[in-house]
Amino acid sequence: MGHLLTYAISAALPLLAMYIVYKWLLASENQYRYNRVVLLSMMLCAFILPAVNVLVQQFASNNATVQLMSPLPQPSIADDYAAQPTTWPRIALIVYLAGIAAVVIHMAIV
Secondary structure, eight states, rough: HHHHHHHHHHHHHHHHHHHHHHOOOOHSSSSSHHHHHHHHHHHHHHHHHHHHHHHHHHHHHHHOOOOOOSSSSOOHHHHHHHOOOOOOHHHHHHHHHHHHHHHHHHHHHH
């Protein structure tokens, strides 16, 4: 559950900063379509950039632990994934991401 909380905080802080700048500079503008595009772009950046950062860190840590010659065969990722039962943090992440998608779709339509 720690990863989900870390992601939520790392997405909320840039979103808060961008929203403050938006309210300061663009909230009084009458160009509603432009304002909507700016708000949707802010949401997209705030939710994608922390995930990209986490993926880059995981990729770097995986590359650092690669062994050149291993005496035992390494199990594949599919075997490792199939052996793990569905856990609550994974379900919570799926529900969280579904909520993000629903809000973004609602904001884009309305």
